[in-house]
Amino acid sequence: MHVRQWRIWPELDLPRTSTGKIQRRKVTEWINAQQTSARTGDAKSDALLTLILAITGAKPEKISDDARLQEDLQMDSLSRVQLQAELEQKLGLTVNDAMLEEVSTLGELRRVLGLDAAAIPAAATQEASFAAAEPRHDIYPHWTWSWPSQAVRAAFIECVHRPLVWLLAAPSVHRESALKADKPLLLIANHISTYDVPLILFALPGPMRRHVATAMAADILDDWRKRRNQGSWILNTLGPLTWLLVTALFNVFPLPRSAGFRQSFQHVGEALDRGYNVLVFPEGHRSEEGALQPFRPGIGLLVTESRTRVLPVALAGLGAMQAGRQRWFRSGKLRIVVGTPMWFDLDTSPEEITARLHAEMARLLA
Numbered sequence: 001m002h003v004r005q006w007r008i009w010p011e012l013d014l015p016r017t018s019t020g021k022i023q024r025r026k027v028t029e030w031i032n033a034q035q036t037s038a039r040t041g042d043a044k045s046d047a048l049l050t051l052i053l054a055i056t057g058a059k060p061e062k063i064s065d066d067a068r069l070q071e072d073l074q075m076d077s078l079s080r081v082q083l084q085a086e087l088e089q090k091l092g093l094t095v096n097d098a099m100l101e102e103v104s105t106l107g108e109l110r111r112v113l114g115l116d117a118a119a120i121p122a123a124a125t126q127e128a129s130f131a132a133a134e135p136r137h138d139i140y141p142h143w144t145w146s147w148p149s150q151a152v153r154a155a156f157i158e159c160v161h162r163p164l165v166w167l168l169a170a171p172s173v174h175r176e177s178a179l180k181a182d183k184p185l186l187l188i189a190n191h192i193s194t195y196d197v198p199l200i201l202f203a204l205p206g207p208m209r210r211h212v213a214t215a216m217a218a219d220i221l222d223d224w225r226k227r228r229n230q231g232s233w234i235l236n237t238l239g240p241l242t243w244l245l246v247t248a249l250f251n252v253f254p255l256p257r258s259a260g261f262r263q264s265f266q267h268v269g270e271a272l273d274r275g276y277n278v279l280v281f282p283e284g285h286r287s288e289e290g291a292l293q294p295f296r297p298g299i300g301l302l303v304t305e306s307r308t309r310v311l312p313v314a315l316a317g318l319g320a321m322q323a324g325r326q327r328w329f330r331s332g333k334l335r336i337v338v339g340t341p342m343w344f345d346l347d348t349s350p351e352e353i354t355a356r357l358h359a360e361m362a363r364l365l366a
Contacts, residue, residue: 005114006114007031007034007115009027009030014027015027046063048106048109048110048113048115049063049106051083051086051087052069052073052075052083052106053073055075055079055082055083055086055297055351056073056074056075056079056297057074057297058072058073058074060072060073063106064106064107065105065106065107065110066105066106066107067105067106068104068105068106069103069104069105069106069109070104073106079296079297079298080100080298081262081265081298081301082297082298082300082301082350084100084262085301087113099112100112101256138218138221138222138254138256138263138264139221139225139254140253140254140263140264140267141247141253142270144213144247144248144251145251145271145274145276149248149251150210152248152249153210153248153249153250153251154210156249157201157209157210157249158206158210161198161201161202161249162202164198165198165199165202166202169195169199169331169334170331170332170334171199171202171203171334171335171336172332172334172335172336173202173203173335173336173338174335174336174337174338175203175338176337176338176339176340177339177340177341179204179205179208179311179338179341181205181207181208181211183308183309184211184271184272184275184276184277184278184308185208185277185278185308185309185310185311185341186268186272186277186278186280186302186303186306186308186309186310186311187200187212187277187278187279187280187310187311187313188279188280188281188282188299188310188311188312188313188357188361189279189281189312189313189314189315190281190283190287190290190292190293190314190315190361190365191281191283191284191285191286191287192286192287192290192315192318192319193286193318194286196281196315196318197214197250197279199315199318199334199336200279200313200315200336202336203313203336203338204277204313204338208277211275211276211277212250212251212276212277212278212279213251213252213253213268213271213276213277213278213279214250214251214252214253214278214279215252215253215254215255215264215268215278215279215280215281216246216252216253216254216255217254217255218254218255218256218264219256221243221246221247221252221254222254223239224239224240224242224243224246225239225240225243226239227239227240251276253267253271255280265302265305265306268302268306269305269306272306272308277311278306280299280302282295282296282299282354282357282358283295283296284296287319289319290317290318290319290320291319292358292361292362292365294358295354295357295358295361296354297350297351297354298350299353299354299357300349300350300351300352300353300354300357301350303344303350303353303357304344304348304350304353307346309341309342309343310341310342310343310344310357311338311339311340311341311342312339312342312357312360312361312364313336313337313338313339313364314336314337314339314361314364314365315334315335315336316334316335316336316337316364316365317331317333317334317335318334320333321333321334337364337365339360339364342356342357342360344356
């Protein structure tokens with residue numbers, strides 16, 4: 001005999017008679033109702049789909065199992081970690097990072113979680129295929145927090161980095177309030193170019209800019225380290241050296257695009273505990289034209305879990321330069337606006353935090 005399907009009963013115990021026996025008829029009726037709901041695709045009774053739509057705010061044209069998580073349901077990288085947390089808290093379901101990273105459709109996610117009739121066989125097959133794939137082992141460096149690394153980084157920032165930014169870009173810096181380095185902050189900024197991090201560090205006070213840890217796309221760091229760049233052989237040869245220099249001089253750590261966020265969130269917590277300000281880009285990708293893109297929902301979850309004040313930093317004027325409409329060298333039109341640290345109450349939802357941070361960034365850019 002083989003288990004053909006399994007489902008999670010929504011209450012603390014199964015329905016029982018006065019003598020303690022399970023009322024099989026009620027259980028059977030509930031299972032049949034669940035199957036009927038799955039066949040009709042009723043989103044209101046589909047707890048998984050309802051949860052996903054609540055996180056992403058998407059309004060897909062189709063809600064079948066063929067719906068793609070990224071394209072149709074608008075599930076980006078950080079929204080997946082929020083889904084993991086919500087699945088555990090609200091539905092009592094768990095899915096590991098490796099499996100979630102490989103899942104691409106709603107139906108595949110159902111099978112991984114065991115929420116359809118063919119759950120067990122399909123999930124087993126899926127897990128086997130995932131195990132056969134080559135995993136990516138991200139490195140979360142702690143050696144960059146040692147005092148020799150801090151000394152080298154501080155010397156580089158003050159003696160090389162700041163003079164170069166002043167010479168080449170000459171940005172104007174406006175701070176809305178006096179900033180103190182008494183407590184670490186979570187820094188957020190709009191993402192336009194590969195030069196965003198040096199510009200942001202330039203705008204911060206000395207004690208803050210010398211203690212910043214920066215989240216960077218995990219796949220880029222992994223490609224550098226393993227010489228998997230698509231450019232010339234020279235770039236591939238210098239890949240490990242590039243990874244080492246960028247990691248050491250800018251104190252970067254990986255932030256995955258699709259899954260594996262729990263370790264990243266843990267690294268953020270450790271960095272904050274050690275007094276580092278942590279820089280992340282909530283848009284998740286660069287906006288070449290400079291227009292502010294929607295924030296990924298996971299930024300609200302990160303703020304909720306870290307319980308840290310958030311400092312928004314806006315890069316204005318860089319989009320036009322990036323598009324080639326204005327000259328870059330000492331144009332005098334590049335502005336960096338450093339806002340006021342924001343604090344959120346414990347009862348503020350991640351969705352509300354995300355919306356308020358986006359609104360504040362839009363205000364700074366205006």
